[in-house]
Amino acid sequence: MDREELRLALGDRPDARMRASQIALHLYQRAEDDLSRVSDLPKSLRDAVSAVKEDPFFRGKLGAEFIDYYTHIKNAEIDRFLAEVTDWEHREYFEMF
Numbered sequence: 001m002d003r004e005e006l007r008l009a010l011g012d013r014p015d016a017r018m019r020a021s022q023i024a025l026h027l028y029q030r031a032e033d034d035l036s037r038v039s040d041l042p043k044s045l046r047d048a049v050s051a052v053k054e055d056p057f058f059r060g061k062l063g064a065e066f067i068d069y070y071t072h073i074k075n076a077e078i079d080r081f082l083a084e085v086t087d088w089e090h091r092e093y094f095e096m097f
Contacts, residue, residue: 049074 042048052058053071062070 046075046078049078 042051049071053067059067
């Protein structure tokens, strides 16, 4: 974090007499506050792909045709991944038998 970012993060509170722990606490509280406002983040990769497909910003900037193609490819990739049995699944479940 550079000086300008730190100044913006601390707002009107920066002071040369502030201890590092005070600055760290303030930054943590600021980040926690910012994250509490973000409640509708996608819960899965498929949800994220769907959000991109439905987002007017991406559709407007990249074009509906590109977004439809891109999300189709990503959903196919997710399907292929979910069809595979991972090494972890082998170790976790098949060693019991």
